[in-house]
Every structure is written in structure tokens, then in C-alpha cells.
Amino acid sequence: MKIKKFGAALILLFGLVQSIQAQSLIEPLLTIKPGASHGPYVALTLDACMGKTDERILQALIENHIRATIFVTARWLKYNAKAVEQIKAHPDLFEVEDHGAMHRPAVDVPMSVFGLAAAGSPQAVHDEVIGGADAIVKTFGHQPRWFRGATGQYTSSSLKLIQNMNLKIAGYSILGDGGASFSTQKSAWTIAKAKDGDVIVAHMNQPNKPAGLGVIEGILKLKAAGFIFLRLEDGV
Numbered sequence: 760m761k762i763k764k765f766g767a768a769l770i771l772l773f774g775l776v777q778s779i780q781a782q783s784l785i786e787p788l789l790t791i792k793p794g795a796s797h798g799p800y801v802a803l804t805l806d807a808c809m810g811k812t813d814e815r816i817l818q819a820l821i822e823n824h825i826r827a828t829i830f831v832t833a834r835w836l837k838y839n840a841k842a843v844e845q846i847k848a849h850p851d852l853f854e855v856e857d858h859g860a861m862h863r864p865a866v867d868v869p870m871s872v873f874g875l876a877a878a879g880s881p882q883a884v885h886d887e888v889i890g891g892a893d894a895i896v897k898t899f900g901h902q903p904r905w906f907r908g909a910t911g912q913y914t915s916s917s918l919k920l921i922q923n924m925n926l927k928i929a930g931y932s933i934l935g936d937g938g939a940s941f942s943t944q945k946s947a948w949t950i951a952k953a954k955d956g957d958v959i960v961a962h963m964n965q966p967n968k969p970a971g972l973g974v975i976e977g978i979l980k981l982k983a984a985g986f987i988f989l990r991l992e993d994g995v
Contacts, residue, residue, distance in 0.1 A: 783914065783915075785912065790956045799984075799987070801987070802957070806960065808862045808909065817842060825852065826853070829855050831894075832909075859888065859909060864910045868880075884920055904992065933953055933957050936962055949977065
């Protein structure tokens with residue numbers, strides 16, 4: 760009986776430690792310079808985490824000449840050759856940046872972040888960042904300048920580690936599709952309410968989710984309202 764109580768206490772303590780760690784995570788805010796008389800400006804950023812490609816979004820961007828920054832993982836690049844070729848064919852539209860090697864949160868302590876096991880140590884964060892960067896160099900021929908970790912959450916120490924690798928941290932000001940969990944209507948409404956200088960994050964690796972249609976609808980509403988889409992390299 761005492762053993763059971765001790766085990767339960769350990770589980771409770773572990774949960775408390777994780778809760779404290781989670782509260783200390785940082786979700787960086789990022790905006791771009793407002794367009795003012797030239798704008799309004801907005802930066803569309805799309806995460807390609809793992810799995811497949813939402814061709815609905817990619818084709819809508821190409822057909823409507825919408826510029827975007829795409830954050831890719833090495834894992835996604837490995838299985839999406841067709842989409843990679845389409846991105847390569849439109850260098851005027853797409854900027855490709857680092858989303859990591861295996862889509863592990865860039866958190867340097869052992870914990871779970873939104874159900875994903877964190878990298879868990881400084882070395883593992885380093886490997887996650889470098890693995891993504893190396894894949895971009897191999898596939899696209901350039902060194903990334905920006906990094907966004909899985910979940911967009913960091914510790915203060917992991918942020919410093921990444922910045923010391925000469926990478927800028929890609930935060931955002933609008934979570935456009937809730938990690939592709941929003942409904943079509945909610946995604947469209949959330950993106951369409953963007954203001955001059957906002958940085959939107961959405962996902963382009965969930966072709967079977969209704970959120971993708973909302974991402975397109977929201978983007979096209981912004982375009983119709985006169986917004987100018989910038990890549991991060993253009994606006995920060």
C-alpha cells in the first residue's frame with residue numbers, strides 16, 4: 760500500500776514539474792513593418808510539418824500570386840518531391856525556411872508540448888535545428904535565415920541557443936488555423952481579421968482537414984481588401 764502511495768506521489772510530482780515547465784515556455788510574437796501608405800502589409804507563413812501537402816493551398820497561392828514563407832522540416836521534404844518542385848519553380852513567391860529535422864519542439868528540457876515530445880536537451884535542440892537547415896541546403900541550395908520550432912514554443916535558453924546559431928526566431932501574431940484544427944469558417948474569419956503588419960501562421964500539410972479551405976478563403980479576402988503579401992525576408 761505504501762509503495763502504491765509513493766508511486767502516486769511521484770506521478771503527481773512529475774506532473775507538477777511538467778506544469779511548471781510548461782508555464783515557463785515562451786511563444787514569441789512577430790510582426791512586420793506596417794505598410795502605412797504603401798500597404799497594408801501582411802506576412803503569410805505556412806508550416807509544412809510532416810505528412811502530405813495541401814495542394815489546395817499551394818495551388819491557390821500560385822494561381823493568385825501570393826507570396827509566402829514556407830517552414831519545412833527535413834521529414835516533410837523527404838516525402839513531398841512534387842510540392843518541392845512546385846516551390847522551386849516559383850522563387851518569386853516562396854521563401855523556404857527551417858522548421859526542424861523531425862518536427863520536435865525546440866525545448867531543451869524533457870517534457871511534452873501539445874502532445875509532442877520535446878527535443879529534451881540542448882544537444883537535441885541543436886540537432887533538430889541543424890537537421891532542418893542541412894535538408895534545406897541540400898534541397899534548395901541556400902542557408903535558412905529563420906527558424907520556427909514545432910509548436911512555436913521555446914525556453915529562454917533554447918531561444919538563445921538557436922539565435923547563437925545565426926538564425927532568427929519566426930514568431931507570429933495570428934494563429935490562423937489552430938494547427939489545422941479550426942473549422943473552415945473559423946480559419947477564414949481568423950485570417951481575414953489581420954491588420955497591417957501582422958504575421959500569420961497556418962499549415963500546408965493537412966490536405967484532408969477543413970481548415971485548409973478556410974486558409975484559402977481568408978487569404979483571398981485579405982487580397983480583395985488590398986493587402987500586400989510579403990515574405991519574412993521582405994518585411995522584417
